[in-house]
Amino acid sequence: MLYKVMGRDVFKDFVKSLISDYEFIGPKKKDKAVHDFVPIKDISELDINYKRTTIPPAKKILFPPDEKLVTYEVNEKIKVRPLIESSEKVLFGINAWDINGMNFLDRFFVTDFIDENYLERRKKLIVIGMDSEPTETNFSPSMDSEYAKDGFDLYLTELKDRYFIRINTARGDEILKKYAVTEDALVKDFKDYNNYMDNYRKKFKLNVNIKDFYDNFELIYDDDEFWKRVAKNCYSCGSCNLACPTCFCFNVKDDIELNLKDGNKTREWDSCMLPEYGLVAGGLNFRPDKENRLKQRYRCKLKTFFDKFGRYACVGCGRCIEVCLAKINIADDINSIKKEVSV
């Protein structure tokens, strides 16, 4: 890691140059409730003071909601071609927990088999991180995710009169050299940065005791009453999964044009909360109940991947709490578990 500082006056020109030279994706106000990460053509569209983003920016780019994986032509001979579309992009203003969400997906999509569709896009994505205001439902510090250790090229932290920059890659270093005048970070800069981080962490009001949940999960696992209560109002609508920065489940579909010649394989986001998730040909459904599906979701988020990768498949962004119309609250549920098992 390399540390530099950049003056506030330099920042605007730096962003302007990136917008003019790159395919630039950044936060833009969508409506009174949320911001959305979209292609930015002019700096006036960019609003880095965002709070809520319904759809995680990195997931949307690297693993789009629907994506053609393979195309084919069905004639005498069948021609099959992989479709891996990627172009160099700058993802600007993504916050630490969403970077950590992307880091999880990075790990996931290259484990066992390498998903080239994801990987190609990931390699070409220039990530410039910046902190954003946490929402009331955010519990990232409990999940060790309010700070990004890696997965970005540059991370800009706004101090009073300057930006503190963490440079994580040679690519980031080159971009910075080319587009901005910077200085090496000095002791005072580090001190101010540390102060800033202390204050920033205080903005997160929600805490969860994930360790308790992890330790007691197997104990609560067979308590059907508990899971029925948690899932009582669940709509099985999948909003929690679809808004999650680490959820990766998908369906693959084959389709063909009406000419019966041009076909493709497409994947689209799926959700483990939907009734058909465990349905196999012949009509047997391995997960027919919503409480069972919810339990499995919690297992996947808060246990499975801690055991596999040493990190949770949850970064504490709180999106699933915000989007749930049934008010299912993963933070409350994590915190309730110790009380449940001690009764």
Next chain:
Amino acid sequence: MSKPKVGIFGFTGCGGCQLEILNLEDQLLDLVSAVEIVHFTEAITEHSDNYEIALIEGSVTTEHDIERVKKIGDIAKIIVAVGSCAVNGGLNCLKNLYGVERAKELVYGDKKDWIDSIEVKPIDEYVRVDYYARGCPPNRLEIVDIIRSLIIGRKPEIPNYPVCVECKRNGNTCVYDFGITCLGPVTRAGCNSRCPSSGTGCESCRGLIDDPNINAQKDLLAEYGLTVEDIISQFNLYNACKKVIAKENKK
């Protein structure tokens, strides 16, 4: 392979479903080259009783309708109900809430006896329906998908998940965030979240999913200030023929 013959028929409704097929634009030519359309009430004057697939729009509201729909049922190998009226009775079913006689009187006054009008029912009350292209209007891409699936011999995939899924895939802000109520969480998707994407709440024109959480939906609507009557009328707009919902709500 010879092209399957298709008949497109209209019953009681606004005719908008047939219009949706005509509105296919780019895909209309592909469609008419993939199948042979032998009857299309709204578009062609030719008519033949020789067809394998029948697309039926509208609900059954007269004695004459019953005869017609049964005749189609005798001929067609596969019947697709197209649009809310055909699928679950649709808006027309609101008439049933008044009772047929009262409704006739309200509309036609002392001439009511001239009118052939019976209780509104979806077509599957009279003929077997193989597939349902839901919605008001139906999603034309879904109609194409059903026809394509029938040509290649696949069971058409009609979603059994709620509209929320499509809203999220489309990156919509939930309309509840703006204080607008929406039946999306219990309504079958497949419309590509048409209404919420344009900022209005879902009215459940595609009917409910197989296992809707009606209680949760009632709690939610009540929280947004709707009375029991409001909630019932919301559910009834497109689903009055499905009495189960009205009953559920009165509990």
Next chain:
Amino acid sequence: MAFDIKYKDKSNKSSIYVPEIARINKIQQISPTEKIFDIVFEDDKNQNNFNFEPGQFVELTVFGLGEAPFSICSNPENKDFFQLCIRDVGNVSGALHRMKEGSKIGIRGPYGNGYFPYEKMENQNILLIAGGLGLAPLMSLIKYILHHREDYKEVMIIYGAVNPENILFKDDIQYFSSRNDISICVTVDNPDAGWTGEVGVCTKLIPRVDFPVENTCAVVCGPPVMYKFVIIELEKKNYYPEKVFLSLERRMECGVGKCNHCHIGDKLVCVDGPVFSLWEIKNLKEAI
């Protein structure tokens, strides 16, 4: 970037979702609902490189229609083609059943790191228990064992079918019966007038097996409802859970550990399975 060091780059850049073109060489209807398909890759190179283990599966694409996983039922030592035994129940299997010899399909695989551990089974008695279509994945193992017969001790097959016409692999069963180094017992739930064999579920034959448990491996494959009852019988006889192997079915979309549909607890059937030992399954809630 830090990210680069986390994965090993492969030289082969083709996507894991691209199927190779293969041809259905031969179709045999072996029961009212099942057919066996002989499949050969169009490209000889793919055919030569296609090595599978007993218990592994492939993802089969019917172009334009869909993709589904199927267990391979032929002898892994046969390099000329491989076979799938498929029941007509879904979109893809239904389309396959309508296909003719010579039709083209797509194949990805073989997949499944958890296959029948035939090396661990060497010098053991082998008890194979199959129900219905569950015989298909076991056939691959049975044929492998017969190919290397001297490496194994006694081999016994218990096979349960719903009724006599649903008995699969009748020719193979006849052949096994004619050999004296493998015993096979077939039972049906609903016998017809001509049936002279066993009647009832396959679990009731297990008590009669008298292999010493310390050097016996049991292999089980069948419909999900069968497992619970088979396990009870095997446990009554004190079979070692680490020597009992079961092949599990779940919904799969990708076969390569990405779509996550086949998870059972912390495991994925596609990459960790589809074959698991009873010891693993006992510690995997909801597997059975």
